[in-house]
Amino acid sequence: MSETRSNSTPSPHEPLNENVVFHIHGVTKTYQMGEVQVKALRGIDLDLYRGELTVLLGASGSGKSTLLNILGGLDTPTDGHVIYADQDLTHASESELTEYRRYHVGFVFQFYNLIPSLTARENVAVVTEIAKNPMTPEEALSLVGLGERLDHFPAQLSGGEQQRVAIARAIAKNPDVLLCDEPTGALDSKTGIMVLEALQQVNQKLGTTTAIITHNAGIAQMANRVIHITDGKISEITTNDTRLSPHELSW
Amino acid sequence: MMRALDKKLWRELWAMRMQALAIALVIVGGVSIFVMSMSTMDSLTETRASYYREHHFADVFASLKRAPISVARRIQEIPGVNKVETRVVTYINLDIPDFNEPVSGHLISLPDNSRGLLNQIFLNSGRLIESGRDDEIILSKEFAQAHKLQAGDKIKATINGRLKSLTVVGTGLSPEYIYQIAPGAMFPDFERYGVMWMARNPLASAYDMEGAFNNVTLTLSKGAHSQDVIDQLDDILKPYGGTGAYDRKDQLSNRFLSEELEQQKTTATVFPIIFFGVAAFLLNVVVSRLISLEREQIAVLKAFGYSNLAVGVHYSKLVLMIVLIGVLLGLAVGVWMGKGVSKIYMNSYSLPFILYELKPQIIVSAALISIVVAVSGTLFAVQKAVRLPPAQGMRPEQPTAFRPTIVERLGLQKRFSQPSRMILRHIERRPFKSFLTMLGISLACGTMMVGGFQKGAIDHMIDVQYNLSQREDLMAIFTEPTSNKSLYSLQGLQGIELAEGFRMVNARLQFEHRTYRTSVQGIEPDSQLMRLLDTDLNTIQVPKDGVIMTDYLAELLQIQPGDLLTIEVLEGNRPTFQVPVIGTAKQYLGVNVYLQRSTLNRLLKEGDAISGALLKVDELHQNQVYRKLKELPRIAGVVEQKSSIEGFYETMNETILFFTFINTLLGGSIAFGVVYNSMRIALSERSRELASLRILGFQRNEVAYILLGELALLTLVAIPIGFLIGNALCQYLIFEFATDLYRIPLVLGTHVYAFAALVVIVSSIISAMMIWRNLANLDMVAVLKAKE
């Protein structure tokens, strides 16, 4: 059902295929922890295509979050290149990265990370207020099926509901890329499926390039491509010929 | 529409409202003292300036024995002199119905139907003196009030030995006597001393001053140099017994006011520094905690494209909101206190009006200072938020490393229970923060002491000055130096137990290039009624061939025992002589030089003369003695300073209570601000740990002990340190407030310490009670559910 193919990407100087959103070449990331060096990424080469949904799989500590953070402009690589559209993120300044995140990226975090003192609507508004061409918070929240819970504070919402608010917050600006770090990690299967459905809908309706980190191999079946990361390297990339919709997934 | 981020701000501010309020209160303390002192200073300065201007307050003042009126023309011709007014000025004894104690009046001549040319009086009630009337008198408003006298009432006065009946026609005030005190006194005593005005003619004829004057004041034209004018004026007046002209800045009433203004300036600096320092510390603690709690939120904001600046601004806004509350409340309280203090000034100073003024600059500076302090206090914390890399924010902060405390390393742990060890470890883990918390509480304690110390100090001052040093009941001053033999007639009066003569001359003292004008006192070497005291309050013998001087004067002149002091006498034939300084004496009021009377007589080349007598009076015969003294023609005045001061001091009680009240509020606000915030932070930092203990079966009070025990320990350590700080603070203020007019001693009674400690402890208990409620709501379920 899936086919393994070798991992070959163009060199950084070749003009980008217009369908390539991210072009990653030779990316390494080393953390200095006192005297110890932690090599989180050891040379990643990868292209992500417009509108595709990828799933990143790998053991704990393999470097998935590190890679996602670099893609999202939250962090910069120690070495190598990350090119988004025509923009080189590798050497981008602090304010360029901020602008990149503001106008292009939507994040969904494992622990929702909503602002507890703001209602669902306001949590989304925090983002739409500074975006260029956003939906209204109400639109975004109804996309994830929370049109009724606009004025609830995070503490008044269940975990799944909170995660859906987080997704609404991530998609409300109509981002070009949606990066999700274990969006279902803290959820039971039923709620997890609802959240994934919301993600898939956004990916299909808005054509948002989406990357999802998960520990759950089952989820991989809803992706276009599955990227396996082992010990800071891509060990395997598989392409799904047939994608399952979230409710068909075996959890 | 309000931005979502601003809503976050408001809600968080609301959630931490008690903490914010506690900090705001400390800011209120700083701002209000600043505003109070500065506005009082401005109001007083403005009031004085406009009073002086409108009433033509003179620039130069001089007294003399007697000069013909023609001399005024020569004075007028001194370059730089603008207007000249000559006067006849004298002291009289008054007989006030139903008041038996001696009352002396400072009587000043006034042209008919006029408020005077210079130092014009402000007519408070009644009318001016009509021309040709020789029995009309205008009393100073305060004096009239003290005796409930009004226009139409009659009083009796002994004018140059003759008893005369006078009619009060009005009450007034003068820019020359804003601070109305008897010569040598420190406090006004409106019952026993007052300034009053009479027509010139009757006064001149009573004192043989027809066509003459014994006092002159003048104003300077623009750009004139006062010292040049003074020098020339002294030359002109010398043959007429001039006692030396002086400048406005040496004019007594003006000087007292200037000193008061200086003290306000000190108050406007010292206290706000303390309050703002504490506020900065508290803001730092609270904002640091908030930011570390919100690491993830900060990271999320950044992940979604909020810039570092936007995050910095967000938290700065929170700080500014707290500051804003503090500044607004502080302004209101400051204005209220400023008006209160101005009213007190209206009562203790004779001002016809007070222009309460709050300059916009003061509001702006109060706000700016608060903002600068708050921002610098939170700079590091906010910078931490600004600098937080967004990817980092998602990772929990590293658990802090604990280690065994000193106590445990010393092997003493067996003496402490597990909870007590937790307390000690917690303190030791953050020694700097614990230190600052303790310092904050200490400052509260120290600030409290400042409010309490004045009463005890003034009590002590009066005790030393009037029980140990000046032991007379009455002092009689003769109109002219008189033979020592006249003491016999005084001693002969029934009720006088002891009479001692003294000689006193005005003089200019000089050592190297430093000069000072004061009186030189010749006293009896074995005097019972006038004793000089050393620092330990032991009696010092006045030496035969040298002088003892007030310690403060020695400092002013920078003269030491062994040095030769030059004394230029400003009376009589004005001899100048040099005498060695033998020692210094402790004195709180005024500054003087003392030598033996016989030595002074010899240096003045005169016989056995005295200027007045110190009297010890049998209480039973007091009234009789007063009456007799009043009848003696040679006695110019009778002074009874002790009861004057006590009387005044009683009326000061309300003022002192006002300040104690304010001080308690302010000290309490610091104590509460520091303790409450520290407890809240500790609770927030340790709620997880404490909730876990509750889950394990600890009681609320056991958990409370771990949390509050730390603060209790810090408070207990803070109190003695606060005592030291309070002591140092009082010493500093005393040093700053010391003038040649008076020095306040440092006397801190047990009640001062006790009260300060009490306020701190009560504030802590109130904070603890508020925290106790929060402990009840410790969320045990959340601990089990939440990640970390």
Ligand SMILES: Nc1ncnc2c1ncn2[C@@H]1O[C@H](COP(=O)(O)OP(=O)(O)OP(=O)(O)O)[C@@H](O)[C@H]1O
């Ligand atoms: N800020 C950091 N400082 C030091 N080491 C780090 C830091 N961030 C990540 N690491 C280390 O880099 C490695 C990769 O971490 P990363 O968070 O990318 O793993 P992951 O694949 O997302 O794991 P998980 O599935 O547990 O989330 C780990 O060994 C981690 O300890």
Ligand SMILES: [Mg+2]
């Ligand atoms: Mg991860």
